[in-house]
Amino acid sequence: MGRGKIEIKRIENATSRQVTFSKRRVGLLKKAQELAILCDAEVALIIFSSTGKLFEFSNSGMNKTLSRYNKCLDFSGSSLVEYDAEKQQAREMNILKDEIVKLRMAHMQMMGKELTGLSLNELQHLEHQLSEGLLSVKERKEQLWLEHLEKSRLQEQRAILENENLRKQVEELRGLVPLAEHPIPPYLDFHPIDRKCSHMKNNAMNPNMVYNCMFEKDDSDTSLHLGLSDFGCKRRAPENASCSNESGM
Structure with missing residues (x-):
């Protein structure tokens, strides 16, 4: 006969509970030791009785095994956090993909x-949206035209002011420079040579007179070429007079 199946529940009798605890504790510690030896595993076992007594087993040292256990807990916690973050990102990505699909469909519908697959109400709503969009486009277009006209008007006013300033400057310059009504010639016309020569043809000439006339002719030609003023002509007037007197003598 096999052993009967024991119901797994708390033993109410204290003596029976203590005997069962002692037997199973020994068997559990033995199984832990066998597991560590046979499988080359790092095993740590901690047992507290109902009265508060501690029973433990560790093949590599309890502190070392506990520190390793804590590190594994931290790593598993960080791994769990990373897994949750990746899961959240994947969920958000799926949501964004669905929104992109909806927006593309709406854009296609706006393009006609x-x-x-649209119902009558959806078509009316789409028509209303298109009407509002068209009104917004027209208002924006009118606003841009008004801004352009205002800018052109300002440029025109600026150009008119600049032309007025330039016209005033030209009038001021004309007022500063008066126009000469009777322009003064650069030199006076003076022809004493023909008269002298004709006079010398009619009268007898001595050598001194010929030399003086030739000298005066050269001076007069030079004065004509150089454009001398009336002062030079007046200076030669007495010499011409003396020459005529000598010829008369």
């Missing part, structure tokens, strides 16, 4: 495509 993919309208077969």
Whole structure:
């Protein structure tokens, strides 16, 4: 006969509970030791009785095994956090993909495509959206035209002011420079040579007179070429007079 199946529940009798604890504790410690030896595993076993007594087993040292256990807990916690973050990102990515699909469909419908699956209310709503969008476009266009006209008007006013300033400057310059009504010639016309020569043809000439006339002719030609003023002509007037007197003598 096999052993009967024991119901797994708390033993109410204290003596029986203590005997069962002692037997199973020994068997549990033995199994832990066998597991460590046979499988080359790091095993740590901690048992507290109902009365508060501590029973433990560790093949590599309890402190070492506990520190390793804590590190594994931290790593598993960080791994769990990373897994949750990746899961959240994947969820958000799926949501964004669905929104992109919806926006593409709405764009196609706004362009007048993919309208077969829409109901009458959805078509009316789409028409209303298109009407509002068209009104917004017209208002923006009118605003841009008004801004352009205002800018052109300001440029025109600026150009008019600049032309007025330039016109005033030209009038001021004309007022500062008066126009000469009777321009003064650069030199006076003076022809004493023909008269002298004709006079010398009619009268007898001595050598001194010929030399003086030739000298005066050269001076007069030079004065004409150089454009001397009336002062030079007046200076030669007495000499001409003396020459005529000598010829008369």
